[in-house]
Amino acid sequence: MILGEKLTFEYAAYDETPPVLTLKGVDITVKAGEFIAILGHNGSGKSTLAKHLNALLVPAEGTLWIKGADTKDAENTWRIRQTVGMVFQNPDNQIIATIVEEDVAFGPENLGVKPTEIRKRVDESLAAVGMSEHSLAPPHHLSGGQKQRVAIAGVLAMHPECIVLDEPTAMLDPSGRREVMETITKLNRESGMTVILITHFMEEAAQADRILVMDDGVLVMNDIPRNIFRQAEAMQKLGLGVPGVTELAHELRRRGLDVADDVLTIEEFMSDKAIKSLL
Amino acid sequence: MTKITIGQHYPTDSIIHHLDARVKLIGTIMYIVFLLFVNHYAGYGVAALFLTGIIALSKIPPRLIFRGLRMIVFILIFAAGINLFFTAGETVLFHFAFIRITLEGIMMASHMAMRLILLVMGSSILTLTTSPIQLTDGIESLLNPLKPIKVPAHDIAMLMTIALRYIPALAEEMEKIMKAQKARGADFDTGGLIKRIRSMLPILVPLFVSAFKRADELATAMEARCYRGDINRTKMKAMKMTRTEFIGMGVMICFGGLIFLTRLL
Amino acid sequence: MKAQTNRLNPQPNEGAEETSPYIIELRQISHIYNEDSVFEKRAIDNVSLKIKAGEMVALIGHTGSGKSTLIQHLNALLKPSSGMVLINGKDIHTDKAKLKSIRQRVGLVFQYPEHQLFEAEVFKDVAFGPNQMGLTEEEVNTRVKSALEVVGLDESCYHKSPFELSGGQKRRAAIAGVLAMRPEILILDEPTAGLDPRGRDEILSQIKHMHTKLGLTIILVSHSMDDAARLTDRILVMNKGCIICDGTPIEVFAQGEMLKNIGLDVPQISSLMTCLHEKNSNLPTGIFSVEAAADAIMKLVRP
Numbered sequence: 001m002i003l004g005e006k007l008t009f010e011y012a013a014y015d016e017t018p019p020v021l022t023l024k025g026v027d028i029t030v031k032a033g034e035f036i037a038i039l040g041h042n043g044s045g046k047s048t049l050a051k052h053l054n055a056l057l058v059p060a061e062g063t064l065w066i067k068g069a070d071t072k073d074a075e076n077t078w079r080i081r082q083t084v085g086m087v088f089q090n091p092d093n094q095i096i097a098t099i100v101e102e103d104v105a106f107g108p109e110n111l112g113v114k115p116t117e118i119r120k121r122v123d124e125s126l127a128a129v130g131m132s133e134h135s136l137a138p139p140h141h142l143s144g145g146q147k148q149r150v151a152i153a154g155v156l157a158m159h160p161e162c163i164v165l166d167e168p169t170a171m172l173d174p175s176g177r178r179e180v181m182e183t184i185t186k187l188n189r190e191s192g193m194t195v196i197l198i199t200h201f202m203e204e205a206a207q208a209d210r211i212l213v214m215d216d217g218v219l220v221m222n223d224i225p226r227n228i229f230r231q232a233e234a235m236q237k238l239g240l241g242v243p244g245v246t247e248l249a250h251e252l253r254r255r256g257l258d259v260a261d262d263v264l265t266i267e268e269f270m271s272d273k274a275i276k277s278l279l
Numbered sequence: 280m281t282k283i284t285i286g287q288h289y290p291t292d293s294i295i296h297h298l299d300a301r302v303k304l305i306g307t308i309m310y311i312v313f314l315l316f317v318n319h320y321a322g323y324g325v326a327a328l329f330l331t332g333i334i335a336l337s338k339i340p341p342r343l344i345f346r347g348l349r350m351i352v353f354i355l356i357f358a359a360g361i362n363l364f365f366t367a368g369e370t371v372l373f374h375f376a377f378i379r380i381t382l383e384g385i386m387m388a389s390h391m392a393m394r395l396i397l398l399v400m401g402s403s404i405l406t407l408t409t410s411p412i413q414l415t416d417g418i419e420s421l422l423n424p425l426k427p428i429k430v431p432a433h434d435i436a437m438l439m440t441i442a443l444r445y446i447p448a449l450a451e452e453m454e455k456i457m458k459a460q461k462a463r464g465a466d467f468d469t470g471g472l473i474k475r476i477r478s479m480l481p482i483l484v485p486l487f488v489s490a491f492k493r494a495d496e497l498a499t500a501m502e503a504r505c506y507r508g509d510i511n512r513t514k515m516k517a518m519k520m521t522r523t524e525f526i527g528m529g530v531m532i533c534f535g536g537l538i539f540l541t542r543l544l
Numbered sequence: 545m546k547a548q549t550n551r552l553n554p555q556p557n558e559g560a561e562e563t564s565p566y567i568i569e570l571r572q573i574s575h576i577y578n579e580d581s582v583f584e585k586r587a588i589d590n591v592s593l594k595i596k597a598g599e600m601v602a603l604i605g606h607t608g609s610g611k612s613t614l615i616q617h618l619n620a621l622l623k624p625s626s627g628m629v630l631i632n633g634k635d636i637h638t639d640k641a642k643l644k645s646i647r648q649r650v651g652l653v654f655q656y657p658e659h660q661l662f663e664a665e666v667f668k669d670v671a672f673g674p675n676q677m678g679l680t681e682e683e684v685n686t687r688v689k690s691a692l693e694v695v696g697l698d699e700s701c702y703h704k705s706p707f708e709l710s711g712g713q714k715r716r717a718a719i720a721g722v723l724a725m726r727p728e729i730l731i732l733d734e735p736t737a738g739l740d741p742r743g744r745d746e747i748l749s750q751i752k753h754m755h756t757k758l759g760l761t762i763i764l765v766s767h768s769m770d771d772a773a774r775l776t777d778r779i780l781v782m783n784k785g786c787i788i789c790d791g792t793p794i795e796v797f798a799q800g801e802m803l804k805n806i807g808l809d810v811p812q813i814s815s816l817m818t819c820l821h822e823k824n825s826n827l828p829t830g831i832f833s834v835e836a837a838a839d840a841i842m843k844l845v846r847p
Contacts, residue, residue: 041740042711054503078505086503089738093493094500098288098411098444105515110505118515136290140447143607154504170738173607173767174809200740203812239742244812244834251838257845266816270823278844279823458621459660462652463721464644464676481672484662488707 001067001162001194002030002084007052008061022048024217025062032161035188035195037205037225040214041239046198049214050166053196054084067161082111085155089167091147092139100142100150101126101135107158118157125153128191129183145176149183156187162194163187170200181207202229202243206264213238226262245269289407294523295337296408300417302524306531307405313538314394314401322541323393329534330401337408347403348396355395362387411443413516420518433509441497449490456485564633567597567729567761568618573627575613575785587613588624589785597728600755600762602772605782606807611765612655614782615731618763619650631729648677651727655734657718661706666697666717669706673725684724691724692717694758695750712743716750723754730754731763736771748775770811773797773832781808794830813837 007026022045030036040046051057052064055071066083069076085107088094097103101122108118126132129149139147148168155163165184169177181204187193197208205211211228213221215238221228229235229242232250241247245266249259252274263269270276290296295303310326317323334341348355368383406414419436426432457467460481467478575588587610595601605611616622617629620636620643629636636646654660663669670691674684692701695716706714715735722730732751736744752775755762766772772779773793781789781796783806789796796803797814804810814832817840821829826844831837 041742056499056503081503081505088496088500090496092448093496096441096444096501099290102410102412107504109513109515110507112511112513115513115515115517118513122515158504173807175606175807239740241741245816247834248813248837251834252841255838255842257842266812266819269816270819278841279820455654456660458616459654459657461621462619462647462654463673464647464725466644466676481662485660489659
């Protein structure tokens with residue numbers, strides 16, 4: 001679905017300073033239907049990478065293909081943006097209209113979809129994120145989590161095959177975070193939507209099929225969550241953490257208890273052999 | 280600040296809500312023009328009756344419409360006052376020192392007040408029943424014939440939409456910045472003019488920075504959703520003229536006729 | 545309002561109240577937005593609270609629980625609809641002219657404080673607060689330098705534009721802007737919101753430092769239970785304008801179910817310990833740190 005080779009990107013910074021390389025030869029592949037999390041501290045290049053995926057940015061060197069279409073080719077731009085939808089961090093700065101359903105309609109309107117078909121898509125998308133009853137609400141009356149779900153619906157209405165979410169939960173409170181995560185995982189599991197989630201929250205990343213870890217413009221890890229969080233020390237060195245239970249398992253191992261080093265969830269921890277024998 | 284009532288949309292299901300925005304826009308303009316032609320109390324009576332009918336059809340709680348009036352109370356008193364005291368007239372009813380109230384003055388003042396009240400109530404029906412997007416779409420479509428003379432109808436409409444969307448957000452932002460600077464000891468209420476202008480700097484700079492940041496993020500988000508001006512664009516709520524729209528126009532013309540009839544009285 | 549009119553002459557009481565052991569005291573305050581209109585909303589509902597000098601308290605609650613409204617009462621940005629706010633035993637609304645000095649003594653750092661930076665240079669921006677206090681230039685400079693040192697920004701940053709700093713640095717510069725006023729009480733609203741784990745750790749450890757080294761009374765407002773548990777030994781939980789829980793982290797986290805019901809997330813470790821406790825009641829609940837959890841589990845291995 002997505003194939004990128006040796007992606008390089010530089011930001012032309014202020015005149016005095018040399019341009020900053022934010023991507024230094026990143027290779028990336030994403031299969032249809034995958035749920036991928038991208039981790040990395042601020043400035044590691046993960047947002048830049050995300051913006052490449054729907055041709056908001058194009059690589060300075062290297063090539064990125066979305067379903068076989070080269071993002072550098074201007075002719076493909078609109079098709080790529082329709083295929084790969086994007087949700088941003090600040091829910092307030094991506095809702096354009098003053099009424100929820102009109103905002104959701106914005107994408108398909110831009111694509112030139114027929115009015116009756118737009119109506120249908122808007123209703124379906126709002127239902128998919130559980131916001132149907134708020135279809136006539138003004139956005140500033142919604143909670144943060146609800147706004148982000150509207151933003152997701154706005155992308156869904158374009159009928160994309162992949163959604164990229166750039167820290168969609170960073171500005172939300174715990175219940176808002178839960179709402180958004182439930183929506184994302186449901187889309188992935190039930191509709192087979194390809195999801196690329198950029199996040200700072202390890203517990204969120206643990207739910208993905210695969211995690212990519214970025215550091216200083218380089219892809220440093222690329223594996224299933226279990227194998228990523230097994231490397232607790234390396235993660236900490238990168239300015240990232242591991243989920244609480246994983247950290248506890250490692251601490252217990254250090255103290256001589258034979259707990260598996262790859263537990264990710266409370267359930268896994270509870271059913272670990274060494275723990276079970278203690279209970 | 281965040282409770283600005285102008286342009287506040289009250290979504291519900293009514294025949295007026297479903298009426299094409301263009302018809303509502305033109306209808307409102309016609310209504311305003313007709314009001315200006317009224318010269319007899321009967322005319323205001325006709326207009327008030329007409330308005331009552333429209334409000335009933337629109338299913339908008341009347342208190343919302345009256346709330347709009349609250350904002351013009353000052354203008355109302357001022358305008359009526361000027362007419363009351365400064366209209367030259369023959370029939371002096373009351374005279375004390377330099378104050379002279381004439382029958383003509385009272386007539387002028389009441390004309391003025393009624394005209395203003397009916398005007399504000401009428402135009403608030405437009406904004407209450409029409410969402411900003413529909414409104415701007417309507418304006419865009421009405422401006423479209425001017426495209427050959429390089430009037431960027433679509434861009435004007437999009438600008439208006441975004442402005443309407445972000446006014447409450449920016450007002451909220453400004454309130455927050457003011458509070459934060461006050462917490463840092465800023466003082467906005469004392470000192471001479473120069474000092475006061477200077478003291479606005481800690482508010483204006485962050486406000487501009489934030490507005491630019493918003494604009495930048497919004498532009499990116501719009502691009503990500505395939506926005507590219509009005510190239511190949513469609514509308515969910517396509518505007519079309521059906522029987523209801525023609526009936527609406529017909530009603531407006533009849534209303535105009537009635538108003539002109541009252542001039543003959 | 546009442547308090548103000550009833551106390552026409554506050555002087556005689558002043559000496560007696562000076563000895564108040566509480567630096568902050570709220571007496572039954574309520575705050576109602578848009579009173580007497582259709583939009584009336586009770587944001588704070590009869591809250592009483594006492595905080596001792598030198599305490600470090602966390603105030604948690606989901607968005608809209610009233611916590612932001614509450615803290616704005618502490619430095620007189622908002623006035624309670626009823627009730628009294630006392631700082632060092634004195635009603636802060638008795639004398640209008642002293643509002644500025646209240647705001648200097650009670651430093652309030654808003655959410656995303658970096659959005660309020662406005663000067664061309666970091667140093668100047670931090671100096672804004674002290675300059676408003678009418679201090680000598682020398683005194684302002686010392687204060688700015690020490691404030692920047694506390695938040696870990698060195699001289700190389702002094703003359704940079706705030707916009708050249710990284711996200712975490714910007715936030716720390718903004719915190720320094722409040723610190724430079726030398727407040728006795730520091731209130732931070734969501735100081736870690738939107739930061740990456742590294743930025744979060746940095747800010748939290750500096751807050752801890754301000755508490756232990758500078759002896760500041762600190763109120764940390766957060767919806768992150770993790771942050772609250774890591775730093776403080778007293779947690780206040782707000783919901784619907786009321787303080788529904790006030791206790792040590794252990795006491796508060798023992799009520800995991802209730803916390804979840806009001807939209808807060810309990811640290812993963814804390815939920816885990818609750819699950820373990822159900823299987824084996826020898827394991828305690830209310831634990832939230834990896835260290836303590838490991839200690840408790842190891843006790844089962846080697847009693």
